[in-house]
Amino acid sequence: xxxxxxSASATILDIARELGVSAMTVSRALRGRPEVQPRTRExxxxxxxxxxxxxxxxxxxxxSRRSWIIGIVIPDISHGYFAEITGGVEPVIxxxxxxxxxxxxxRDPERERQEMNMLLESRVDxxxxxxxxxxxxxxxxxxxxxxxxxxVDRYFPGLRLPSVRVDDVAVGRLATQYLxxxxxxxxxxxxxxALSPSELRLRGYRQAMRQRRIxxxxxxxIGGAFDIASGAQAMKQLLRLRPRPTAVFAANDPMAxxxxxxxxxxxxxxxxxxxxxxxxxxxxDHHPNPYLTTMDWPRMELGQQAGQLLLKLIAQPERALADxxxxxxxxxxxxxxxxxx
Amino acid sequence: xxxxxxSASATILDIARELGVSAMTVSRALRGRPEVQPRTRExxxxxxxxxxxxxxxxxxxxxSRRSWIIGIVIPDISHGYFAEITGGVEPVIxxxxxxxxxxxxxRDPERERQEMNMLLESRVDxxxxxxxxxxxxxxxxxxxxxxxxxxVDRYFPGLRLPSVRVDDVAVGRLATQYLxxxxxxxxxxxxxxALSPSELRLRGYRQAMRQRRIxxxxxxxIGGAFDIASGAQAMKQLLRLRPRPTAVFAANDPMAxxxxxxxxxxxxxxxxxxxxxxxxxxxxDHHPNPYLTTMDWPRMELGQQAGQLLLKLIAQPERALADxxxxxxxxxxxxxxxxxx
DNA sequence: CTGAAAGCGCTTACAG
DNA sequence: CTGAAAGCGCTTACAG
Numbered sequence: 001x002x003x004x005x006x007s008a009s010a011t012i013l014d015i016a017r018e019l020g021v022s023a024m025t026v027s028r029a030l031r032g033r034p035e036v037q038p039r040t041r042e043x044x045x046x047x048x049x050x051x052x053x054x055x056x057x058x059x060x061x062x063x064s065r066r067s068w069i070i071g072i073v074i075p076d077i078s079h080g081y082f083a084e085i086t087g088g089v090e091p092v093i094x095x096x097x098x099x100x101x102x103x104x105x106x107r108d109p110e111r112e113r114q115e116m117n118m119l120l121e122s123r124v125d126x127x128x129x130x131x132x133x134x135x136x137x138x139x140x141x142x143x144x145x146x147x148x149x150x151x152v153d154r155y156f157p158g159l160r161l162p163s164v165r166v167d168d169v170a171v172g173r174l175a176t177q178y179l180x181x182x183x184x185x186x187x188x189x190x191x192x193x194a195l196s197p198s199e200l201r202l203r204g205y206r207q208a209m210r211q212r213r214i215x216x217x218x219x220x221x222i223g224g225a226f227d228i229a230s231g232a233q234a235m236k237q238l239l240r241l242r243p244r245p246t247a248v249f250a251a252n253d254p255m256a257x258x259x260x261x262x263x264x265x266x267x268x269x270x271x272x273x274x275x276x277x278x279x280x281x282x283x284x285d286h287h288p289n290p291y292l293t294t295m296d297w298p299r300m301e302l303g304q305q306a307g308q309l310l311l312k313l314i315a316q317p318e319r320a321l322a323d324x325x326x327x328x329x330x331x332x333x334x335x336x337x338x339x340x341x
Numbered sequence: 342x343x344x345x346x347x348s349a350s351a352t353i354l355d356i357a358r359e360l361g362v363s364a365m366t367v368s369r370a371l372r373g374r375p376e377v378q379p380r381t382r383e384x385x386x387x388x389x390x391x392x393x394x395x396x397x398x399x400x401x402x403x404x405s406r407r408s409w410i411i412g413i414v415i416p417d418i419s420h421g422y423f424a425e426i427t428g429g430v431e432p433v434i435x436x437x438x439x440x441x442x443x444x445x446x447x448r449d450p451e452r453e454r455q456e457m458n459m460l461l462e463s464r465v466d467x468x469x470x471x472x473x474x475x476x477x478x479x480x481x482x483x484x485x486x487x488x489x490x491x492x493v494d495r496y497f498p499g500l501r502l503p504s505v506r507v508d509d510v511a512v513g514r515l516a517t518q519y520l521x522x523x524x525x526x527x528x529x530x531x532x533x534x535a536l537s538p539s540e541l542r543l544r545g546y547r548q549a550m551r552q553r554r555i556x557x558x559x560x561x562x563i564g565g566a567f568d569i570a571s572g573a574q575a576m577k578q579l580l581r582l583r584p585r586p587t588a589v590f591a592a593n594d595p596m597a598x599x600x601x602x603x604x605x606x607x608x609x610x611x612x613x614x615x616x617x618x619x620x621x622x623x624x625x626d627h628h629p630n631p632y633l634t635t636m637d638w639p640r641m642e643l644g645q646q647a648g649q650l651l652l653k654l655i656a657q658p659e660r661a662l663a664d665x666x667x668x669x670x671x672x673x674x675x676x677x678x679x680x681x682x
Numbered sequence: 683c684t685g686a687a688a689g690c691g692c693t694t695a696c697a698g
Numbered sequence: 699c700t701g702a703a704a705g706c707g708c709t710t711a712c713a714g
Contacts, residue, residue: 063689
């Protein structure tokens with residue numbers, strides 16, 4: 001009777017012994033299977049309640065070969081953009097009976113791989129990843145495991161992994177075309193890290209400039225890390241150029257915030273002296289001054305679609321699924337204006 | 342040979358069979374136990390690598406009776422305050438070999454209980470919780486399970502659960518005393534939800550007012566939900582009062598942001614016409630205009646201490662642990678000034 | 683409607 | 699240094 005320590009939780013067998021039935025009957029009753037007599041089921045639940053019984057999730061998943069867990073790996077939990085995507089995934093997969101295991105890589109590719117390995121060792125039933133891997137090697141190796149996996153926000157050209165994202169080339173092109181329409185010519189670009197969104201937004205920027213036959217000097221494209229600090233840093237460099245750019249397309253909103261901050265510190269008026277466009281629309285309720293003009297697309301929906309795609313993939317692992325690519329839209333606010341004459 | 346489907350992962354037995362050794366030897370080699378011959382170990386690792394072997398975390402924890410997982414439940418992942426606390430917990434428990442399972446209640450007590458139950462069924466080795474339960478019943482029932490648990494940011498008077506938090510009475514008292522020192526008398530309070538931080542900050546506010554023999558009319562204390570929207574809503578009510586309060590202590594920073602927003606919309610200058618103090622110092626890099634005067638305490642350290650307390654509790658479950666209570670400090674910035682004469 | 687048997691993938695505890 | 703046995707808590711698959 002007292003072989004286990006007092007602190008150990010009750011098992012299905014404890015309940016079975018108390019009632020003089022088999023473990024199977026208890027198991028069935030607890031899962032609400034119809035084959036159990038209503039009276040038996042009632043008694044099982046009563047004893048379970050009294051003993052504070054909790055099913056052992058891992059014992060269950062070990063034998064049923066399903067963990068009912070979806071893993072999600074994002075770069076940063078406190079980043080509004082990824083929080084919104086996660087907020088979209090959650091209800092979709094929870095409605096299907098899964099729990100979400102949320103991990104963040106803190107923008108460290110090595111840590112991301114560790115988290116992914118942890119999730120694989122946890123035998124998650126599926127994965128949603130906004131990867132920070134600069135190259136696709138890790139994911140290529142993963143393909144052999146056949147763990148259902150959906151990429152979100154980013155993707156790897158050439159890898160057969162379904163992805164849900166925005167059309168990043170369009171993000172760069174539309175932002176730049178808008179600045180051109182305002183009359184700007186000296187348009188710089190704050191480039192992000194070596195991930196598909198940065199690379200494609202840069203490509204869109206270059207496309208728009210080329211269409212207007214504007215040559216882009218090397219100094220107009222400055223790299224950053226998708227965060228406020230590097231945006232400010234990059235902007236400081238741009239402000240030293242002569243002639244100075246009159247407009248900047250920043251690869252994402254945090255970098256745009258940093259850019260505005262740098263301008264403020266240098267006493268350069270936004271948008272009067274310099275226009276700034278971001279991407280991602282993540283300000284939420286904290287509008288900086290001036291409100292940022294930015295590229296917008298539905299983050300919550302991105303997460304929902306990623307969740308649904310993953311559920312399909314879990315149901316039919318061999319099915320070929322098309323990428324889902326959202327169209328971005330310009331959100332014109334107060335950080336942009338025509339150039340000074 | 343081909344009894345399992347092709348997609349199933351390799352097991353310890355697959356490796357053992359390939360090498361003609363026992364599963365035990367493989368298990369020991371994989372865990373880096375010293376009893377294994379270096380050559381055997383090497384071969385085990387090679388085969389494991391080739392088969393893409395990943396240990397099955399739950400099979401392992403089922404038998405070793407440790408999950409090596411710490412669960413953390415916070416109200417909101419995208420809230421900077423809780424993100425910082427989580428950021429403090431993580432390195433501490435990871436250094437001890439645990440992984441963090443991060444859950445958020447979305448400020449819904451019912452959902453919080455579901456998440457907690459999920460974590461208990463996952464047999465986490467310990468729990469850190471910033472609870473949204475309005476009453477302690479759920480946690481009282483939990484005590485019998487003896488799962489090591491540390492409360493963070495909040496606590497339940499009367500329950501023997503260790504907690505790591507700020508001295509919330511001091512938060513309210515110091516903020517209010519500061520406004521009094523500036524010369525304010527009509528000081529209102531934006532109260533939060535029915536959780537220990539709100540209740541205690543309110544108590545501190547009342548203490549400070551009583552010390553100065555200032556009666557607090559009912560209309561000066563308005564309830565909110567710790568978020569921007571309810572802060573703005575509450576502020577609108579305050580602005581209708583005659584005579585109008587000249588200062589406001591908001592129970593947390595989001596409510597203070599909302600209050601500033603409401604003032605801006607009503608064309609009332611902060612801090613010239615009305616002073617506003619928040620609590621929590623969560624602005625990060627998004628400083629609203631004007632920068633918020635607020636109460637500050639170390640969030641990251643709060644998380645670290647919670648992690649360390651939990652590790653102690655896991656090592657010695659019966660040990661009685663004292664609460665850790667941080668002292669808050671005033672962070673004087675630009676949203677406060679003496680009242681107009 | 684109920685149960686005995688087998689086993690999920692691993693480790694503990696013991697024997698050699 | 700290596701292994702056979704037993705078992706963690708549960709469910710699957712079969713038999714009655």
